[in-house]
Structures are given as C-alpha cells and as structure tokens.
Amino acid sequence: MDSSEFRKAAHSAIDEIIDYHDTIHGRKVVSTVSPGYLRKLLPSGPPEEGEKWNDIQKDIESKIMPGLTHWQSPDFMAFFPSNASYPSILGELYSAAFTAPAFNWLCSPAVTELETVILDWLSRLFNLPPCFYSDGEGGGVIQGSASEAIVTVMVAARERYFKRACEDLDGEAREAKISSLRSRLVALGSDQSHSSTQKAALILGVRYKAIPTTMEDNLSISGEHLIQTLGECEREGLEPFYLTVTLGTTSTCAVDYFQEIQQVLRRDLQPAPEIWIHVDAAYAGAALVCEEYHHLTKSFDAFDSFEMNMHKWLLVNFDAGCLWVKNRNDLTSALSITPSYLRNDFSDSGLVTDYRDWQIPLGRRFRSLKIWFVLRSYGVSGLKSYIRNHIRLGMVFHDMVLSQPDLFEILAPPAFALTVFTVKPATEQETEIPFENGVSHLGAEERKVATGIILEYENRQLQRANAITKRVYEAINAAGEIFLTGCVVKGVYAIRVVSGNENTDEQYLRKAFDILVRTTLEMQSKTEVTYTNGV
Amino acid sequence: MDSSEFRKAAHSAIDEIIDYHDTIHGRKVVSTVSPGYLRKLLPSGPPEEGEKWNDIQKDIESKIMPGLTHWQSPDFMAFFPSNASYPSILGELYSAAFTAPAFNWLCSPAVTELETVILDWLSRLFNLPPCFYSDGEGGGVIQGSASEAIVTVMVAARERYFKRACEDLDGEAREAKISSLRSRLVALGSDQSHSSTQKAALILGVRYKAIPTTMEDNLSISGEHLIQTLGECEREGLEPFYLTVTLGTTSTCAVDYFQEIQQVLRRDLQPAPEIWIHVDAAYAGAALVCEEYHHLTKSFDAFDSFEMNMHKWLLVNFDAGCLWVKNRNDLTSALSITPSYLRNDFSDSGLVTDYRDWQIPLGRRFRSLKIWFVLRSYGVSGLKSYIRNHIRLGMVFHDMVLSQPDLFEILAPPAFALTVFTVKPATEQETEIPFENGVSHLGAEERKVATGIILEYENRQLQRANAITKRVYEAINAAGEIFLTGCVVKGVYAIRVVSGNENTDEQYLRKAFDILVRTTLEMQSKTEVTYTNGV
Structure with a gap:
C-alpha cells in the first residue's frame, strides 16, 4: 500500500467510522452471533498474494460488524462505560504512525515528556495532593489497565515491605527473614474490591484476604472492619503488606471510608513496615474533575498510589490507565534492570525518566497523545x-x-x-x-x-x-x-x-x-x- | 468535535502522516532535544474551554516532532526494528473506533474470534507444531509485549509446578510443601537472555539464574551448560521450574541449541514436576515465515510456550506480541477469577474463550485487526x-x-x-x-x-x-x-x-x-x- 493508496483507504475508513458513529444508536447493542461464527466466514489461512484494500474493507461490515458489541451505543448500560471520542481516535492514529516501543527517554523523548506533563495536569485536575506530582518525589505513568497497575504497585509494596523489615539484616539472615515473610504475606482488599486485587495476589503468589463490608456501611471498608481484619491477620501469623481501597466499587460504586482507614493505618501508630495503600478509582476517579468531589481526595496524602482510567468515563479510547505514586523510587527500585543494550548517557545521568522501570512490560505506546487531544x-x-x-x-x-x-x-x-x-x-x-x-x-x-x-x-x-x-x-x-x-x-x-x-x-x-x-x-x-x- | 469536524481533522491528520512517512528519510533519526524540553513549550494545565483541532494539530509539528526518535527512518539501525505499515495503521484506527475493553467473549465476540483465527493462521505460517493450535489443547493470544508474555507464562509455570509437586497432598501439608518450594524456586535463562526473564522473576519474587554460554557455542545455551546449571541448582537446594530459551538473542541473535535442550529435559528422563520451557523469539521469530527457517521449530513440541512480536519485524505497529501455549488450561487455571459481574451464559458454557484468563490485565484492545490487515x-x-x-x-x-x-x-x-x-x-x-x-x-x-x-x-x-x-x-x-x-x-x-x-x-x-x-x-x-x- 503506497501513500496514495493509503490516502484513499484511510479516507474511506474515516467515512466508515463516521457512519458507524452516526448510526450506532440503530445497531443492536449486543452481538447476536453464535460462538465460532467467524471461523466459518474466513479462509483457513492468509492469502499467498496481497489483496486490495477494497476487498479487505468489505469484510469489516460483513464479517466483523456482526460480531461487535457496541460499547458506545446509547443502549449500552452494562459494566462501566468505555467511551471513545473523535479527538482520542486521532491520538491513536498519530501514535500508530509514530510507532516506537519507547522504553527509554531517548527512544522518543516526546513520548516520555508528554506523559509526565499530562499526568501532572491530571493530578491537579483531580485534586490529588502535591505528593503525587512529578516535581517532588512522586509522579504518574500511563499503563494499560487498572489490573496492570495493581500488579505493579503490589510488587513495589512487597519489595518496600521486605526492605523495611530487613533494614538491619544482610546476607543469609536477610534471606532467611525474607523467605519466612514471603510465605506469610497477605494482600488485602474488601469483599467489594474488584477481582484484579485478588488476581494480582495470585500473580505474585501471595495470599489474599477480603475485609468484610456491610450494607449498613454502604458496602465501604470501615475503620472497624479494617482493625478486625488486621487482628485476624496477626492471630493467623500473616503479614499484611498491601491494601486496595476503592473509590467507586464495581458492583455499587461504593467509596471506602478513607479517613477512617487513614486513621487506623497512621504511620506513627502502625509498627513498621507499613502497609502500602492503593486507591482504585478506575471508573469513578473521572468524577474528580468536578470540584464537588474534591473532598474525596482529602486523605490521599496518607496513601501510596492512585489509579483511574481515562478510558472508562473520560472520552479516551481504551487503553489509558493512569497511575500515580507518592514515591517513584518505590517503583524503580523494585522494577529496574538495566542491561548494556538499554544504557545511554541520558538514562545514566538520572536527568530523565525511563518509564520502563515504572511498569511490567518494557515497550510502551505513545498513549499520552490521545489524552492530550481530549483535554x-x-x-x-x-x-x-x-x-x-x-x-x-x-x-x-x-x-x-x-x-x-x-x-x-x-x-x-x-x-x-x-x-x-x-x-x-x-x-x-x-x-x-x-x-x-x-x-x-x-x-x-x-x-x-x-x-x-x-x-x-x-x-x-x-x-x-x-x-x-x-x-x-x-x-x-x-x-x-x-x-x-x-x-x-x-x-x-x-x-x-x-x-x-x-x-x-x-x-x-x-x-x-x-x-x-x-x-x-x-x-x-x-x-x-x-x-x-x-x- | 462533530462528525464533519472529525472528517476534516482526520483527513488533515492522514495528510500529515503521509507527509511524515514520505519525508522520514530526511529527518534526523535521533531526537536532539534536551531533557525537559517539552514542559517549557506547554501551558501549566489543560485549557478551561475546548480548542479547535487546527490549533491542536499545529503543536504536533512544532512541539512533538522535535522530540521524536524516528524508528521507521532508514537511518535507524538500533535495538530491533519497530516497523509500522499503512494497513497496520488502518487496523489501529478501526480498533480505536470500535473501542471495547473486550475481556469476555460476549463483550465483543469478533475481538476474541478474529484473534483465535489469526493466531492459528500464524502458528501454521511459522511452522509451530500442531500442539500449539487452538483446535487441540493449545492456542494463541495477543499480548502487549514479550515481557508481559514471560510474566504470564512464568506464573502458569509456577502454578503447574506446585500442582504437580503436591499432587498427593492437601490441606496444611500442601501449604507447607508449597511454602518450602516457594522460597527455593528459580527461573532460568542464559547470560544472553533478554532482561525480561530476570524482570519477570523479580515480579514473581523468585530467584533467577543465568546459564552460562560461550563464544565457542555462538553464545547459545548448550546441553552441557544446561546440565551443569541444573546440577548447580540441585547442590544449592533450588527448584528450577521455568526456562527461557531464545531464538535470536538481543545482543547477537544467537539461537539456543533447542535439540540439546530438549534432550536434556526430556519428559521421560526428568523427574516430575517438569520445567516449563518458553521460547522467546520476540524479534527473530518473524523469520519463520520463510521455509528456510522452519527447521528451527523442530523441537518445539517439547516446549510449553512460544512468543514472537509481530510489532518488531513484521510490519504491525507496536503492540502485537503473539504468545502460544501448548496447554491453554495451564494459563486459565493459573489466572482465572470469575466474580459475578463477569459471568454470562456463554462463558459459563465453556464454548467460548475468555482471553482475560490468558493474560495479566482484564481489558484488551482489538489488536488482531491490524495483524489481519497486514497479512x-x-x-x-x-x-x-x-x-x-x-x-x-x-x-x-x-x-x-x-x-x-x-x-x-x-x-x-x-x-x-x-x-x-x-x-x-x-x-x-x-x-x-x-x-x-x-x-x-x-x-x-x-x-x-x-x-x-x-x-x-x-x-x-x-x-x-x-x-x-x-x-x-x-x-x-x-x-x-x-x-x-x-x-x-x-x-x-x-x-x-x-x-x-x-x-x-x-x-x-x-x-x-x-x-x-x-x-x-x-x-x-x-x-x-x-x-x-x-x-
């Protein structure tokens, strides 16, 4: 496909996308195909010789469209929304055109720098306390999803826990202590937390325990129930090192009692090592653009990380999960590995951010573009x-x-x-x-x-x-x-x-x-x- | 931005992308900006009122372009390539327009079904043995990157290892055995493996050991060195449960001696539980489209998983990491959690694939579209x-x-x-x-x-x-x-x-x-x- 063929193909694709958008309310919201429908419609392998775009494009309407569930249809009221918008689609378009697996700053400085700026913009917009801004010790990073973010911070939480628990040990004594702690670690959530906390615990190979909630507490984690669960952990010889609190649970959009949680886990009351507290605001965090919700972030300077998805309710197409941490060193010291082929003077100088050390994968897309366009x-x-x-x-x-x-x-x-x-x-x-x-x-x-x-x-x-x-x-x-x-x-x-x-x-x-x-x-x-x- | 504004904006973006592509050879391949260049060019926050696309678009050339390192420039000979192509960009465009975090089959059946079909196409194209096809017990999944795939299969490897090691135990005895094994687990790679294996071990909190290679062996893992390292593990009381072998190492594109490895780790010789063997072919796996490389996959039916990135050398823009496993149950039994809000009759029936159980994140983009268009x-x-x-x-x-x-x-x-x-x-x-x-x-x-x-x-x-x-x-x-x-x-x-x-x-x-x-x-x-x- 040369440039002139692409221009024609892209214009035609844009027309089709506009038509899709303009007629989405008339389409049946949930796909009605039966399992296995598509294999029957497709050949058993790729063609030997290349095909023309016209022939490929035809198959979108005839073969793909029937198998789509239309998340942007006004009849879609399930799960949480997955909004998209025209400016966001343009961002994705440029991102694809500027393709780079930008793992280092030098791999494409704009990818790193726009991300840092945009996440600082958002942190202020959402009324996050200054400890999450990049001009201090904190900062934000764009990841794929809330679940990915939880795995990431849980790893950082575990390593911080080990570090603090073993501060005065080294060599075999340290190894032995870590080994003993490892088998007793427990990640906490509530019985209303999203399943991603449990999945992250499963990935790390640590236990998971759910703090009970009640209808009387509007299904929120209360100070009382937190204390009760911590007591249980102690009796069972478990080491709670991580807690997900939620701003807007999946089932009912409950908000945990942040202030009570903060009081129970006050650093000066809690014996070290402290529990890492992560705020999962995947969906409802979007509401923090409005001042009337700003009171919700009042206790956040007592918490270690915060995540919300621009791709749910704020018009950025999937994926754009935004994670902030209070101390970026917690991430980099847990996740950084630098072989020779990833070294360069800029990274060595410490003047730049290498986001690969803030996440699980190495490569990363230019996701801040679409957020920038939407804002x-x-x-x-x-x-x-x-x-x-x-x-x-x-x-x-x-x-x-x-x-x-x-x-x-x-x-x-x-x-x-x-x-x-x-x-x-x-x-x-x-x-x-x-x-x-x-x-x-x-x-x-x-x-x-x-x-x-x-x-x-x-x-x-x-x-x-x-x-x-x-x-x-x-x-x-x-x-x-x-x-x-x-x-x-x-x-x-x-x-x-x-x-x-x-x-x-x-x-x-x-x-x-x-x-x-x-x-x-x-x-x-x-x-x-x-x-x-x-x- | 309404439909007609989007049409105009998108046409203009397409023109800019074509111009970028046509003039890329004239651009300086590595960005020459200094750290922090972009913040100085941008306002301190998002605008209060929306801006017009014209004003936004101008900033791409003036503010973003100087900060890009041009991976598609012919002067780019670093790392591994990150190719993009016009058909692939079109795939990304449609994917953004059809946005869905398609975690379940029902969330958009086409997303799941096209992925399964395309990965079956590719598995045959790459001469993978039939044990990796979806019509048996295997199958493929698209993930973001090779590192993500390694974390995923390492979790599956660990769980399979525990399961087989504790087959005859339950209750406390099982817990005790797992706890004892856990602190002795070691993931293996070679001193030439990509750092992602070491990073995955770090994420899981298990040890990592590198099998030495020599220049005489072309920097490949040989049977002899593997035996030597396994002996070392035994002497040190470690439990090797996972091994990355590589088709095309990062530094020199070395290919490990698959046949020797297979012979050393033959199931009938090895005491259970067996070591999970993952083939990292992130870059060089692309060459398997050519018959002259098909002999490289001869031993693959002895291995458990295989990963290659369509987004490096096969014209699909980042990200499109393709992972195949021999037994998909190894993934789903390690990673599946099903809360009530994710249940539906189709998933419960077992007739459909829910790819969320094959990966770390919950949501997923429609990434097979761009591979389909490129093929x-x-x-x-x-x-x-x-x-x-x-x-x-x-x-x-x-x-x-x-x-x-x-x-x-x-x-x-x-x-x-x-x-x-x-x-x-x-x-x-x-x-x-x-x-x-x-x-x-x-x-x-x-x-x-x-x-x-x-x-x-x-x-x-x-x-x-x-x-x-x-x-x-x-x-x-x-x-x-x-x-x-x-x-x-x-x-x-x-x-x-x-x-x-x-x-x-x-x-x-x-x-x-x-x-x-x-x-x-x-x-x-x-x-x-x-x-x-x-x-």
Missing part, C-alpha cells in the same frame, strides 16, 4: 459538564426506579451515574408475613420457633427476589435491545444500570426503564421458578 | 520477500565489515539481519606481541611468568578495543546521522547494526558503513584513552 478539545469545563450530565441522568434513572416501589427496590445509594436495584417478586397472595407484629410478646421457647419461621420466610423471599431479578436481567440481555450487568451483593442478586455512556440521554434511560417494567410485569405473571443456586 | 495486504509471499530482503541486506553489510579487517572485527555470525562487530584500536607501533611464538619451549617457571605477561597484554588489547568501540559508537550516536546500539558480550564492547527496517536499502547501509569507517579512522588517530570501566 484540549473538550477543555476542563467541557469534561465537567460531561460528567455532571451523566450523574444527573443517573439521578433521573434512580427516580424512575423509585417511582415503581411495587416492582423495584434500590439496593445502594445512586452514585457516579450508577443505579443498582432489585426486582420484587409478585406478592404472594396465599401467604402472610409471619409474626408481622414482632415476637417480643412470645415466651422464650415460642420465640425461638417463631424466629426460625421468620428467617425461613425471609430467606424464601430473598430467593424469590433473586430469582425474578436474575430472570428479568437475563431476559432483557437475551432480547438485546439494551445491555445491562447483573451482580451479586451480599447474597442479593441485583441489576446495574450505568448512565455514563457518551451517547446516552434521557430518552434512552426512559426506554431502558420501560423495558425493565415490561419485562418485570411479564416475569411476575409467569409461574414462579424459585431461584436456588448459581449466585 | 492480507502483503500476502504470505510479500512477507517472505520482505524478510528475505532484510536478511540479504544484513549479509551485504556483514561483507562490508569484513572488507575492512584493519578496522573491524565480526563478533558473532551474521544472523536475522543483525551484524555485530567491534572496532580495532590503532596498531601499537611501540609494543610487540609478547611470546608470539608460544611458550611451550619455556621452562615451568618462565612459562608461568610469560603466561602472566600474555594475559596482561591481551587484557590491555581488549580494553583498548572496548574503549575505541565505545567511543566510535558514542560519537556516531551523538552526531545523530544514524542510530546504532552498543552492547557488551562476554566483556567485549560491540556495535550492533540491524538491517530490518522497513525503509532501509543498500544505500543507507553503505552510508552507515562510511560513517563507521570515517569515525573509526578519526578515533584511531586521536590520543588513546584507555577504556577501563563502565561496561
């Missing part, structure tokens, strides 16, 4: 209104759910454009609520029996609610008009609706709600199948 | 001639180096378009080679003294050669007409020239050689500064 195209005020509009839409949807108390129940407070609710089963005409007036007037023996009956009743009610919620959810996703996510929180099956999609507006949320009502009424009228397992 | 645009025959041309050019350059035996010495046989050589210091007029006629005619005492003198002389010659080679290398890179890489092999400082760049041809290699000759003559004529450290 400049939208401006800070544009990003604020973008987020505020989605949060407003979330409240609108929440109110719709509240308006039908006979059909739905809100499970957790609406947060960050996410509404989580359950479906109510049809009222059982034939059964009464047992002991509706309480059991206090009963004698001891009777009370015991009554309590058993009540528990059994409540359990049955929960199972009925779980069953219908799951059935409504599954029916809606199978129909494929809209795409939602189901989740299980404390044994309760719930449906999540996210209104953070770039193309969403009130009419799509109304449509989604109508579908929910219609499907719920259908399911309520059907013979009931009790939901018993599979949660 | 179809070039065709198999196009890719073969592409690789063969570079290998031929490598031989041409090798012959140039050979033609000046007074100035240069070849360090390792030319391989995969890589030439590695040293610069000869100016002849020392004043000193003679000591004991040029040997020492066998001397008595025992005299021989000892003579040998000492010879060693000292040889060491001084080596230091002089190292010094001038390093100075020639540094002077050339500082001048910035061409970009080379220096490396240290067995204490010898050498220069690497790679002719695998997409825009290279004989005239550029001739130019590079002329610069080498000119710089060498200059350096030979200068007062000699002995090279003593810094290797």
